[in-house]
């Protein structure tokens with residue numbers, strides 16, 4: 001409304017140069033406020049034929065409330081992706097329901113977090129009484145739902161890694177994205193680039209110049225000669241040429257977020273915050289923020305590509321997810337992975353030295 005109460009015209013303060021209101025324009029938007037809590041234990045059982053985790057909430061099993069700092073959005077995103085990796089690993093022998101429960105006990109309760117948090121922190125909450133029964137019942141969640149939510153997050157995170165990779169000409173992750181895990185199916189978005197599309201050179205003289213007949217001949221040829229697959233680890237067509245199409249697929253897979261007012265327990269102030277109800281909402285919101293901080297694709301991999309929030313990468317040695325501390329980090333902190341990093345650095349150092357020496361020798365060779 002460009003008029004004030006007195007009917008005077010008031011010029012708009014909005015920046016007309018952009019129609020996108022980001023965090024910088026509004027300020028404070030994009031806060032992530034949630035209330036972590038952990039049940040001490042869960043019982044796995046059927047609830048109306050749905051296999052569920054039932055929280056235990058009674059004397060001796062009081063839920064605990066980790067400080068907000070110990071449960072960050074990035075930490076949850078990374079640990080959920082690593083949980084999925086472990087569940088999906090063919091070599092893993094621990095049943096996935098056990099791994100999920102273990103994750104919840106170590107990190108936080110996964111669903112209806114704000115609702116149950118309010119019940120647990122209500123004044124006069126009685127762990128011996130009906131309150132505790134309610135708080136336990138409201139925390140019941142389906143293991144199947146958890147697996148479905150986890151699969152979507154995990155496969156999208158892998159897709160994100162693969163997309164980041166192709167921007168810096170590292171296509172390993174993209175090539176192996178479509179693989180069958182133990183429970184989760186990889187996304188097929190890069191598969192079309194592996195096929196050989198070029199038209200074969202065949203004899204179409206029998207068509208007598210009729211274009212439709214020629215196309216039929218080509219179609220017949222292709223039916224009897226299925227597309228050859230290039231060797232593993234290679235693309236026939238450059239996926240980077242289709243970057244925007246791929247990026248749109250990533251955006252489509254990211255859920256929408258509702259915004260609402262929430263009290264920030266750290267400041268006791270009301271803030272405009274994403275409405276998150278599950279750990280998956282938190283993880284998605286964190287991932288979406290990461291994606292929104294991405295530089296333009298042509299600027300990725302440059303020395304100044306140090307995104308302030310840090311992005312999630314997969315360790316080149318063990319494959320675990322981690323938050324990169326700086327633009328050059330490629331390995332996690334595990335001793336074996338650091339060893340692999342040192343070995344690679346040494347190899348590269350020796351290679352550079354060899355090239356240098358070869359060039360020096362070339363210079364010193366007297367010209368004939």
Ligand SMILES: [Zn+2]
Pocket residue numbers: 315316317318319320331332333334337
């Ligand atoms: Zn590692």
